[in-house]
Amino acid sequence: KNQVEQSPQSLIILEGKNCTLQCNYTVSPFSNLRWYKQDTGRGPVSLTIMTFSENTKSNGRYTATLDADTKQSSLHITASQLSDSASYICVVSEGNAGKSTFGDGTTLTVKP
Amino acid sequence: NAGVTQTPKFQVLKTGQSMTLQCAQDMNHEYMSWYRQDPGMGLRLIHYSVGAGITDQGEVPNGYNVSRSTTEDFPLRLLSAAPSQTSVYFCASSYRGTSGTYEQYFGPGTRLTVT
Numbered sequence: 001k002n003q004v005e006q007s008p009q010s011l012i013i014l015e016g017k018n019c020t021l022q023c024n025y026t027v028s029p030f031s032n033l034r035w036y037k038q039d040t041g042r043g044p045v046s047l048t049i050m051t052f053s054e055n056t057k058s059n060g061r062y063t064a065t066l067d068a069d070t071k072q073s074s075l076h077i078t079a080s081q082l083s084d085s086a087s088y089i090c091v092v093s094e095g096n097a098g099k100s101t102f103g104d105g106t107t108l109t110v111k112p
Numbered sequence: 113n114a115g116v117t118q119t120p121k122f123q124v125l126k127t128g129q130s131m132t133l134q135c136a137q138d139m140n141h142e143y144m145s146w147y148r149q150d151p152g153m154g155l156r157l158i159h160y161s162v163g164a165g166i167t168d169q170g171e172v173p174n175g176y177n178v179s180r181s182t183t184e185d186f187p188l189r190l191l192s193a194a195p196s197q198t199s200v201y202f203c204a205s206s207y208r209g210t211s212g213t214y215e216q217y218f219g220p221g222t223r224l225t226v227t
Contacts, residue, residue, distance in 0.1 A: 004154070031213065031214075032213040032214070034216070041221075042220060042221070043202050043204075043218030043219050043220050043221050044155075044202075044218045045218070046215065046217075049213055051213055089154065089155070091216075093213075093214060100157070102147075102154035102155040103154050104152065104153055104154040105154060
């Protein structure tokens, strides 16, 4: 069964600090890996999307990495802001838009 | 563009009642999906559609029906609501980009409570 596991489940950091979220997957065949940010009470919003041939992708202070050999991805957040407080979801697709496996998310809290 | 819209935002049903959650997108996307999100869990796929007239089951389809008569609309019907269907429901649409990957856009969600 395809699985996406994220760690840690939750994380608290101080404003201005950096953090890294992890995503391990067993989805096969792999098509792409996406990171989403979901604010409380809102729908997920795409941060990055990476295909098999890409090993890093940045979106402002967010940088995602992908190691397709070990089936691992990370999302690094630089100089965190209070507005970064949200759930971050890793999603791995098999190539069909309807065939995506979602991780349970990491809840990030940024404190002043 | 309004993007992906969902109505209603909130709904309370009694066990056994039926209702339809509406979803519409104005981006001419081929693919649309319905997910449910339960507390502390990842989104789970209920049904999806790869184009008008074509639908298929996802991971948790029982108790739900869908139809796709137009590209824009993808309603989700609860046939006989049960407390286990209390959840937040998200509709999403996506398109295949030039790199072959799918960019997925989510609606704001419908929070459903079944008593």
